Amino acid sequence: xxxxxxxxxxxxxxxxxxxxxxxxxxxxxxxxxxxxxxxxxxxxxxxxxxxxxxxxxxxxxxxxxxxxxxxxxxxxxxxxxxxxxxxxxxxxxxxxxxxxxxxxxxxxxxxxxx
Amino acid sequence: xxxxxxxxxxxxxxxxxxxxxxxxxxxxxxxxxxxxxxxxxxxxxxxxxxxxxxxxxxxxxxxxxxxxxxxxxxxxxxxxxxxxxxxxxxxxxxxxxxxxxxxxxxxxxxxxxx
Numbered sequence: 078x079x080x081x082x083x084x085x086x087x088x089x090x091x092x093x094x095x096x097x098x099x100x101x102x103x104x105x106x107x108x109x110x111x112x113x114x115x116x117x118x119x120x121x122x123x124x125x126x127x128x129x130x131x132x133x134x135x136x137x138x139x140x141x142x143x144x145x146x147x148x149x150x151x152x153x154x155x156x157x158x159x160x161x162x163x164x165x166x167x168x169x170x171x172x173x174x175x176x177x178x179x180x181x182x183x184x185x186x187x188x189x190x191x
Numbered sequence: 192x193x194x195x196x197x198x199x200x201x202x203x204x205x206x207x208x209x210x211x212x213x214x215x216x217x218x219x220x221x222x223x224x225x226x227x228x229x230x231x232x233x234x235x236x237x238x239x240x241x242x243x244x245x246x247x248x249x250x251x252x253x254x255x256x257x258x259x260x261x262x263x264x265x266x267x268x269x270x271x272x273x274x275x276x277x278x279x280x281x282x283x284x285x286x287x288x289x290x291x292x293x294x295x296x297x298x299x300x301x302x303x304x305x
Contacts, residue, residue: 109293111292111293113296118279118299118301119298120197120296120297120298120299121234121281121283121296122296123293123295126293128292171292178224178236178239179294181234182233183233184231184233
């Protein structure tokens, strides 16, 4: 069974400050890991993913995340927050069988303060 | 651009009046999913199609049905909507391959039940 824990349902940062959104997972098999972003009244957009290979993955809009197997973590970071980054962020995990189903974390609402 | 399309974006229905939401995709993905997302919550998987094979989640109410007449289209039927069914409904697709795993989401249909 897989599960995802996102620490902090709400995170506020000042514009230009570092963004750090935390995600820990549990999985009985080597997982695929994802970060999605959701703007109000929109679907989910893939920010980045880890499948295999390099553990530091870069995504769209300046975001990156590092897969740390020893810590079972996949935290999302961005060096400098922009007002347009304000949104809901979901971490998700899936196994490596067929028709893989996503298990989502509960989400983190990011607020960017001027 | 290849994409997942959902129609309508906003749907209002009356209590107990059947409603159908539609999803189409130009990605030629073999797996299609329907999620229900309530306010400030993560998406909840209702069911998915792997090609023509229908897979229902154990806790999906019987009130929710789905049809996939061909690869490109998938429908969500709510036979007798209740007030508790008001939510955002998200359609997603994925391509089942060893190196993939991400799902591509449509913009969602927000359902209001009056």
